[in-house]
Amino acid sequence: MSLAIFYGTTTGNTGDIAVKVQEFFGANECEIFDVKDTSLSQVATYDQLIFAIPTWDYGEVQEDWLEIWDEVDNLDFTGKTVAFIGLGDQYGYAEWFVDAMGMLHDKIKPRGATIVGHWPAQGYEFDESKALTADKKHFIGLAIDEDCQRELTEDRLNEWCSQVMVEFVAA
Numbered sequence: 001m002s003l004a005i006f007y008g009t010t011t012g013n014t015g016d017i018a019v020k021v022q023e024f025f026g027a028n029e030c031e032i033f034d035v036k037d038t039s040l041s042q043v044a045t046y047d048q049l050i051f052a053i054p055t056w057d058y059g060e061v062q063e064d065w066l067e068i069w070d071e072v073d074n075l076d077f078t079g080k081t082v083a084f085i086g087l088g089d090q091y092g093y094a095e096w097f098v099d100a101m102g103m104l105h106d107k108i109k110p111r112g113a114t115i116v117g118h119w120p121a122q123g124y125e126f127d128e129s130k131a132l133t134a135d136k137k138h139f140i141g142l143a144i145d146e147d148c149q150r151e152l153t154e155d156r157l158n159e160w161c162s163q164v165m166v167e168f169v170a171a
């Protein structure tokens with residue numbers, strides 16, 4: 001099985017998180033790609049994928065993801081297992097918290113992917129998010145808030161990566 005993380009970042013936070021995820025899984029086990037420099041056709045090479053995306057500009061997709069947004073619709077995720085990480089600011093942008101993660105999930109799930117890495121919404125304070133599961137008790141992936149809850153990031157990341165490692169094997 002092969003694993004890669006694809007990320008986009010404007011001010012560096014998502015890039016830093018992606019590096020930490022790679023460190024968790026090990027550089028030999030997990031490739032890392034900035035979507036600004038990488039063709040999405042690379043996705044076909046991997047069985048297990050983590051997509052990391054921040055939300056910008058009141059519920060919008062980060063600029064490098066936006067450049068390739070339509071390309072995602074041409075990818076085949078049949079047989080692939082996918083997890084998501086979304087970065088956002090729950091106090092500053094409480095109506096759109098990590099929306100882009102939900103928007104990316106909603107494009108990829110119907111294309112055949114098995115989704116893992118759901119994460120409890122407890123412990124965050126926000127009004128609305130497009131990244132919630134139907135029961136609104138979980139996010140569809142890991143929500144990271146470097147603006148308001150940076151002190152929680154390391155524990156969240158380690159716990160989520162451990163969870164996803166198990167779920168990747170089970171999927």
Ligand SMILES: Cc1cc2nc3c(=O)[nH]c(=O)nc-3n(C[C@H](O)[C@H](O)[C@H](O)COP(=O)(O)O)c2cc1C
Nearest residue numbers: 010011012013014054057058059088089093097098
């Ligand atoms: C102008 C601006 C708009 C933002 N809009 C949102 C938003 O709509 N929803 C959200 O959850 N976070 C929003 N954020 C917070 C960013 O997602 C957050 O700072 C994130 O860590 C940035 O990731 P990056 O450094 O990888 O680009 C916004 C930040 C700025 C400065």
